Amino acid sequence: MKKLLLGASAAIAMFAVTGAQAGTLDDVKAKGEVACVVSTGVAGFAYTDADGNWKGFDADFCRATAAAVLGDPNKVKFVTSTGKTRFTILNSGEGDVLWRNTTWTYVRDVDVKLAFQGVNYYDGQGFMVPKKLGVSSAKELDGASVCIQTGTTTELNLADYFRSNGIKYEPVPIETNDEARTNYLAGRCDVYTTDASGLAATRSTFEAPGDHVLLPEIISKEPLGPATRHGDDNWSDVVRWVLNATVTAEELGVTQANVDDMVKNPGKNSEINRLLGTEGELGAMLGLNKDWAHQVIKAVGNYGEIFERNIGPKTPIGLERGLNALWSQGGLIYSPPFR
Amino acid sequence: MSSIDMAGGPPERNPIARLWYDKETRSIIMQILTIVLLLTFFGVIINNAVENLRLLGKTFSFSFLWTEASYDINQHLIEYTSTSTHLRAATVGILNTLLVAVCGIILATILGFIMGVMRLSPNWLINKLVYCVIEFVRNVPVLLHILLVHGLVVHALPQPRGLPDWANFGDLAFLTNRGLFMPSPIFEGGSSAILIAFIAAVGFSWWFKRHAKKIQDDTGRVLPVFWVSVGAIIGLPLVAYLVTGMPIGWEVPQQSTFNLRGGMVIRPEFMALWLALSVYTACFIAEIVRAGILAVSKGQWEASQALGASRGLTLKNVVIPQALRVIVPPLTSQYLNITKNSSLAIAIGYMDVVATIGGISLMQTGKEMETMIIVLMFYLIVSLLISAVMNWFNQRIKLVER
Numbered sequence: 001m002k003k004l005l006l007g008a009s010a011a012i013a014m015f016a017v018t019g020a021q022a023g024t025l026d027d028v029k030a031k032g033e034v035a036c037v038v039s040t041g042v043a044g045f046a047y048t049d050a051d052g053n054w055k056g057f058d059a060d061f062c063r064a065t066a067a068a069v070l071g072d073p074n075k076v077k078f079v080t081s082t083g084k085t086r087f088t089i090l091n092s093g094e095g096d097v098l099w100r101n102t103t104w105t106y107v108r109d110v111d112v113k114l115a116f117q118g119v120n121y122y123d124g125q126g127f128m129v130p131k132k133l134g135v136s137s138a139k140e141l142d143g144a145s146v147c148i149q150t151g152t153t154t155e156l157n158l159a160d161y162f163r164s165n166g167i168k169y170e171p172v173p174i175e176t177n178d179e180a181r182t183n184y185l186a187g188r189c190d191v192y193t194t195d196a197s198g199l200a201a202t203r204s205t206f207e208a209p210g211d212h213v214l215l216p217e218i219i220s221k222e223p224l225g226p227a228t229r230h231g232d233d234n235w236s237d238v239v240r241w242v243l244n245a246t247v248t249a250e251e252l253g254v255t256q257a258n259v260d261d262m263v264k265n266p267g268k269n270s271e272i273n274r275l276l277g278t279e280g281e282l283g284a285m286l287g288l289n290k291d292w293a294h295q296v297i298k299a300v301g302n303y304g305e306i307f308e309r310n311i312g313p314k315t316p317i318g319l320e321r322g323l324n325a326l327w328s329q330g331g332l333i334y335s336p337p338f339r
Numbered sequence: 340m341s342s343i344d345m346a347g348g349p350p351e352r353n354p355i356a357r358l359w360y361d362k363e364t365r366s367i368i369m370q371i372l373t374i375v376l377l378l379t380f381f382g383v384i385i386n387n388a389v390e391n392l393r394l395l396g397k398t399f400s401f402s403f404l405w406t407e408a409s410y411d412i413n414q415h416l417i418e419y420t421s422t423s424t425h426l427r428a429a430t431v432g433i434l435n436t437l438l439v440a441v442c443g444i445i446l447a448t449i450l451g452f453i454m455g456v457m458r459l460s461p462n463w464l465i466n467k468l469v470y471c472v473i474e475f476v477r478n479v480p481v482l483l484h485i486l487l488v489h490g491l492v493v494h495a496l497p498q499p500r501g502l503p504d505w506a507n508f509g510d511l512a513f514l515t516n517r518g519l520f521m522p523s524p525i526f527e528g529g530s531s532a533i534l535i536a537f538i539a540a541v542g543f544s545w546w547f548k549r550h551a552k553k554i555q556d557d558t559g560r561v562l563p564v565f566w567v568s569v570g571a572i573i574g575l576p577l578v579a580y581l582v583t584g585m586p587i588g589w590e591v592p593q594q595s596t597f598n599l600r601g602g603m604v605i606r607p608e609f610m611a612l613w614l615a616l617s618v619y620t621a622c623f624i625a626e627i628v629r630a631g632i633l634a635v636s637k638g639q640w641e642a643s644q645a646l647g648a649s650r651g652l653t654l655k656n657v658v659i660p661q662a663l664r665v666i667v668p669p670l671t672s673q674y675l676n677i678t679k680n681s682s683l684a685i686a687i688g689y690m691d692v693v694a695t696i697g698g699i700s701l702m703q704t705g706k707e708m709e710t711m712i713i714v715l716m717f718y719l720i721v722s723l724l725i726s727a728v729m730n731w732f733n734q735r736i737k738l739v740e741r
Contacts, residue, residue: 083702084698084699084701084702087702087705088701088707091395091705091707107703107704107705108705111704111705112704112705113395113396113397113705133596133597140596141597142596143595143596143597143598143600144596144597144598145517145597145598150688150694150698150699151698151699151701151702151703152702155410155411155699156409156410156703158411159409159410159411159421160409160421162411163420163421163422169411170413170517170598171410171411171412171413172413172688173413173688173690173694173699174688175685175686175688179688183493186493186494186516187493187498187516188493188516188517188607190597190598229395230395230396231394231395231396
């Protein structure tokens, strides 16, 4: 009997897994890749091109994270998720970081136990309708069928907004942006509602984008940003400062084109030198290499460049900087100092 | 190897080995070992879950069920708004699942029996046609059927604005890509009399059937049970309706800016799920029915025909009752399949229990463990209930040996 007990306790000891690890940074370094949770496909933000490569605003921030930690922007494993699966994927450890048009809210931060690391896109929820309906305001949508991505904040905003305005509607729940597009174009719903950036991105993929209008009402604040697991401060710091590095780089005029030169011939601006690791030990404090921010800018450019390349006015998405201009240019994009 | 003694004498074993070679002790040891391993396994799983929740700083509690759900559900059989609780949302989802499961079971059974009998038809064309349909349908995954039907409804049917005449049934019912709109009854005072009349008619039919059987047993006279029952079930409520002064009004769907308004609607999501699940499962049931009928020995057919019974009568009164004994057990698992497959609703946005409590509520509250436990328990209970009912039915129809 004693032997039996011994065997059993040995079995228990063998199986006793610790579960959710606290040190994601060490894990990522050991794995040699960043598991980055993105959406299943939103034009301009995260989508695969004809060759199957991930492209877009969110995808670039995934690459920036990999460049900072591993020195190689291609060491990213893209993990796709729907609005409903994303937090489970992150919290179960299948993903290391979430760069996926995710709105920072109180409940998600406090109760769902995510840790939001800043805002990389200030958005708001809008409505898109076919022009031929002749609707000019969301208040005229009484009785409409509305396509809505299920499990998102937009779903809750929609219910709140229509209830407070006494508007009746039929919600048509949809899993992914692609399905929403199909159902909207087939006329299963009259209206598609999601973040205004997402609407612009979706409209850009239509055959006749001009036949559809965005209504003037923006019914919510949707600060979109990266999230990590609650209670992993070291890794959270890394993600937060990757975002801050791109913003600071734009502010200081560091671009993909001139960053190598700035590292080779350090100038007199100490903040640029600290950012790029030619001065001070900021990298080591984060547990990264000295040149982590240099690698980030070299890989994807500064915030402005990422924006212009993927979703700016010259792309089919055609979004203006608006709220997402630097604070010094009338926007909200702001980074704490590198000091 | 102390167990084999080459010297030929009785093998000498140390006490522990002797325990092992004793059949009874060994079986006890094995059982203890199995139980310990099993408990260890579950212990580790539970411990792991508790530990992970603690590391994430999450608590385990069902109190979120009483907080506001704040999302809307398009199809709700009971009163529901976005201010209702998560518990209410779960109930709405559960009812939607049960609705599609019950409707699916009924339609699949009817279709399955018809196709199964047709499969045995001596008519070559019917026989082979049904054979092709069955083989095609049941060899394509059910998810594809669901997506196909949903796609057909949404893309092929006309939109509610500018509805063509063929989709407008006398300005009463309308077939659109947002569903089949139909008039809904409005019950006014006195309509309870109609319900009472209906219940009375059903009761009468049941009594009449027993009475007719008794007369047939006694005198051999056959009474028209079917037509009398139909007459009673339709006629009695109709009389009550007229006597009480026609208390049921109808709300007919009306055109509005975006949609048809008022009345009842069968949504494309329900249609797709219901039809696809029913047809898919019906093909399996057809094969089960065919096997069941073939299992009845040929002598039964011949004996019945020797008594002068027609093919239809033979099938109804001689063959099917015996075939049921073979049909019912596999039929039970098909019913379970329909119920469980209804969770594929998620692919087309039908708001079943997985989509509501196991989907949106899970997302909004972050209570993965709790919501999943609710969903699992629901499916478990429903499956066990279906099994229990079918086992009871199986007991009733089993061959009574004398």
